[in-house]
Structure formats: C-alpha cells, structure tokens
Amino acid sequence: MNSIVCPKCGKFIESLMGSLCKDCYIQKYDLAHLPHVIEVDICSKCGAMFDRGQWNDRKDIEEIIMEKIEKHLLIHDEAKNIEIEYDILKLSTNKYNVKVKLDATILGENLKQTIMTEVRVSFRSCDVCSRISGGYYEGIIQLRATNRLPTRKEKERSLSVTSEVLGAQYNKGDRFSFITDVQELKAGLDIYIGSSKAGRNVCKSIEEDLGGHFLESPSLYGQKDGKELYRITFSMRLPEFKAGDIVHVNDKLVLIRSVGKTVNVLDLSTGTRISLKLKELDNANLVGDINNSKSTVLVAKEDDMIMVLDPFNYRTITMKKPLHLEVDSGKEIDVIKFEDELFVLP
Ligand SMILES: [Zn+2]
Numbered sequence: 229m230n231s232i233v234c235p236k237c238g239k240f241i242e243s244l245m246g247s248l249c250k251d252c253y254i255q256k257y258d259l260a261h262l263p264h265v266i267e268v269d270i271c272s273k274c275g276a277m278f279d280r281g282q283w284n285d286r287k288d289i290e291e292i293i294m295e296k297i298e299k300h301l302l303i304h305d306e307a308k309n310i311e312i313e314y315d316i317l318k319l320s321t322n323k324y325n326v327k328v329k330l331d332a333t334i335l336g337e338n339l340k341q342t343i344m345t346e347v348r349v350s351f352r353s354c355d356v357c358s359r360i361s362g363g364y365y366e367g368i369i370q371l372r373a374t375n376r377l378p379t380r381k382e383k384e385r386s387l388s389v390t391s392e393v394l395g396a397q398y399n400k401g402d403r404f405s406f407i408t409d410v411q412e413l414k415a416g417l418d419i420y421i422g423s424s425k426a427g428r429n430v431c432k433s434i435e436e437d438l439g440g441h442f443l444e445s446p447s448l449y450g451q452k453d454g455k456e457l458y459r460i461t462f463s464m465r466l467p468e469f470k471a472g473d474i475v476h477v478n479d480k481l482v483l484i485r486s487v488g489k490t491v492n493v494l495d496l497s498t499g500t501r502i503s504l505k506l507k508e509l510d511n512a513n514l515v516g517d518i519n520n521s522k523s524t525v526l527v528a529k530e531d532d533m534i535m536v537l538d539p540f541n542y543r544t545i546t547m548k549k550p551l552h553l554e555v556d557s558g559k560e561i562d563v564i565k566f567e568d569e570l571f572v573l574p
C-alpha cells in the first residue's frame with residue numbers, strides 16, 4: 229500500500245528518495261553541473277597546458293578542452309552508465325563554445341541533459357619554452373674524436389641520436405629534454421641540452437652507435453631555493469678509427485666495417501670477418517681508408533689462387549684468393565699496398 233506522501237507534489241508513494249518522490253528528486257537535483265566559463269592556460273609556442281600548478285604535455289586543443297571540462301564537471305552521485313558527448317565550436321582563437329551532452333541513469337531512470345559552457349584560452353609561454361628562448365641548459369655534450377676530427381657523418385649521426393634520445397625522454401615525462409643550441413666547431417660539436425640526465429643517455433647511445441667513451445664533469449653555476457645547481461659537461465670522445473679505415477692490428481691488415489661497443493673488421497688477406505674489442509684498437513696503426521685504394525685488373529682466378537696486376541710496378545703477382553673477392557678474371561678490382569704486399573679490397 230502506498231502510504232507515504234511526497235512533500236513536494238503530494239503524490240502517494242512506497243518510499244522516499246532523499247525526502248522526495250523519485251520524479252521530484254530527479255527534478256530537484258540536476259544530472260550534472262558545469263561552470264558557465266572555464267579558463268585554460270596554453271603555451272603559445274608548444275601547446276602545453278597549465279593545470280594544477282604545473283605545465284603538462286602538449287596536446288590537441290580539443291583534447292585539452294574535453295580534459296578541462298571533465299575536471300569541472302560535477303555529476304550526480306547516483307548517476308550510472310554515464311555517456312558524455314562534446315560539441316566544440318570555435319568562436320575565435322581563444323574562445324570556444326562547448327555543448328556537453330550527458331546521458332545517464334539515476335535510480336533506474338534514464339536522464340539526458342545538455343549543458344553549454346564557454347572555454348576561454350589564455351596564451352602564455354610555458355616553463356620549457358621560456359627556458360629555451362632564454363638559452364637555458366643543464367648539460368653540454370662536447371663531441372670530439374681521438375687524434376682526428378669527427379667526420380660529417382659522425383656529426384650528423386650524433387645529432388640524430390641526440391634528437392632520438394631526447395625525444396624518447398621527453399615522451400617519458402622529462403619536459404626539459406630539449407636541445408637549446410648546437411655549435412659546430414672545427415674540433416667537433418657542442419650540443420647544449422636542457423636536462424643533464426638526458427645528456428648521459430645521449431652519450432651512452434652515441435657510444436653504442438659510434439664507439440668511444442665519455443667523461444662527466446659537473447660545475448656549480450648557481451643556487452635555487454637553497455639547492456646548488458650544477459651543469460654537466462660530457463666530453464664524448466669518438467674512437468681514433470672509424471668504419472672504412474684500413475688499419476694494421478695484431479699483425480693483420482683489416483678493413484673496419486663498423487665501430488661500436490665491438491669493432492667488426494674484415495681481414496684483408498683471408499677475407500674472414502672478425503670482431504674485436506674497441507680496446508684492441510689501442511695498438512692499431514692507420515694505413516689508409518677505402519678511398520686510398522688503387523684500381524687494377526684481376527688477371528686470373530683459379531681455385532683458391534688469383535693473379536693480380538700490381539698497379540705500382542706493373543708486375544703480375546700470384547696470391548691466395550681472399551673470401552671477399554667475388555669478381556671474375558679480366559675485371560677491375562681495388563687494391564691497397566702495405567709493406568710491399570698487395571691486398572684486395574671488397
Ligand atoms: Zn513528488
């Protein structure tokens with residue numbers, strides 16, 4: 229028997245919701261509330277958003293608007309199966325009208341509500357962008373090579389490794405993972421970066437890629453909130469030898485194929501591939517590089533022996549066929565001479 233009376237509409241009901249009947253309850257309490265105006269701070273340079281006292285990752289403006297509205301949206305405690313749809317209308321560069329359509333169930337009743345709000349965007353310069361424009365840096369990577377100058381290729385490779393590592397670190401949340409400046413010097417490159425922690429990872433990646441080693445030296449450059457601030461100089465030294473160099477090491481003449489943590493070389497007299505530790509190149513001597521070779525003719529090839537015309541004295545020399553020789557007799561080959569011996573290049 230319905231014996232309770234709703235104090236608002238006078239209807240007889242079985243039980244009260246709050247202190248009202250279901251209809252009056254739903255009428256009194258909105259499904260959701262949203263302020264008429266919502267303010268957003270966005271960096272005009274990179275699109276980062278300022279929220280709860282800090283700058284956050286850059287995002288698409290519509291994504292930022294939806295995120296901000298979701299934070300301001302007060303939804304009824306009893307609401308279930310909530311669905312929200314946004315209709316964003318751009319009025320000007322810093323003004324958006326947003327229609328928020330809600331669909332939910334409260335106490336078994338399906339309810340729909342549409343709320344309008346205005347999003348106002350203030351453009352500022354975020355912490356990162358203002359530091360970049362102010363030339364801020366925490367680390368310098370000084371790229372140099374041992375007893376030679378770094379090549380153009382090595383400089384380019386190091387720069388792209390730097391961008392890759394900084395980009396990955398930025399995506400992990402280190403917003404100061406950026407390049408402030410790059411200075412090309414005769415001796416190499418000076419790369420100024422925003423985060424010293426990122427600098428260490430950059431150098432480790434260059435080591436993997438091009439070989440070499442690095443040293444860190446911190447220097448005090450100021451104080452902030454009683455904390456000492458350090459800048460770190462990373463002296464990144466590339467190895468003396470690089471891919472394409474022909475060196476004399478362990479009594480062998482080898483062509484360096486790649487240099488990293490290990491060095492892959494080709495033994496020019498036999499054609500076997502060997503991997504060496506970078507340390508083993510400490511006693512190596514540079515003989516030349518692949519560009520110092522001379523062209524000549526492969527006179528004959530028979531089983532595992534070949535005859536080659538020595539381009540320096542025009543005598544025909546017979547030698548063991550190295551594994552890397554793949555051309556037929558009569559064809560041109562490249563050779564290099566070392567200690568009166570001729571070596572065929574691949
Ligand atoms: Zn009622």
Ligand SMILES: [Zn+2]
Nearest residue numbers: 271274354357
């Ligand atoms: Zn910014």
